[in-house]
Amino acid sequence: MLEYFDLRAPYDFHLMLQRPLSRPSKLVAIDAVHASYSRVLRVGTRVIPITVTSLGTVHTPRLSLEVPNGLSEMEQSQVRADIRFMFSMEHNLNNFIQQMSEISVWVSLLHRLQGLRPIHDADLFESMVKVIIGQQLNLKFAATLVERLVYLGNETVEWKGHSLPAFPSTEKVAGLSYETLRALSFSQRKAEYVIDFAREVVEGRVDFDKLWKMTDEEVFTVLMPLRGIGQWTVECFLLFGMGRLDLMPAADIGVQNAVQKLYSLAQRPSAEAVRLLAESWKPWRSLATYYLWQSLVVAPTGASRVARQGSQPPNASSMSMGF
């Protein structure tokens, strides 16, 4: 079953798919040529494969969503809502762009990353687990650990010629032993943090339905007391998992590196320095953070940008080239 989303420009789906390795990890199948993104979503107790494909351009964005036939109305509605959230379809970037354009060093970055929007995590459990795994590890190794956890779940769905893995359920992770994750090269602490968090959720001490209704501050209050979950972790959870717009993970090494580069600083700025700098980015600090992260991934200029429809006006030749 196929449906379409006509979106508010600018929207650069191809650029959005160029995320650091851990998100999306191999949990997600990316077809760079056709700018399509496939993965499995959990809806209720079911696992449902989806494929999102870009059909439009940066300036006339259009996405298609393909799901299996035979979904109930409720499932279809849930998938649609998940997809709109995951791919930041509701965002209007114009206020963010206008405000950040007043900072001179941001002008070229905003141009280079025109149409970039966050890809949010599919659900809150997956989000928190990925953030915990990402603590203090390089992105490649973090991605490897996520993959190993995914394959441990051993739950796949056949879809369009692929065998797509589902992220392990909360119950599955809660039932693991620490030794199982140790065997996958998780540190003892990381194994404990991940499994203990899953148990908090399964046993009802962390309630995602309630979290969705809370302010950022309230979410901090609930999650920070949990062992292994510090300020950075909650900030990333709010940003990637809940789509909140004004988080500033200033202690993040990647953000600090990106700020150093963008502002041409002699040395990496402290978290405090980043926080001060980011005062003028309110209330868009999550988006600014996302642009900073992406600035480290996407080549500054040159072929990759020119080869796709990027900032060029859309035309027939760029369409035929795909992405």
Add this chain to the structure above:
DNA sequence: GGCCAGGCTAGCA
């Protein structure tokens, strides 16, 4: 071969 990575905890003063 050594330092670093999209941090956090526990132990110490």
Add this chain to the structure above:
DNA sequence: TGCTAGCATGGC
């Protein structure tokens, strides 16, 4: 309250 060693492993 504030500071820091240790964690574990892979990437570069």
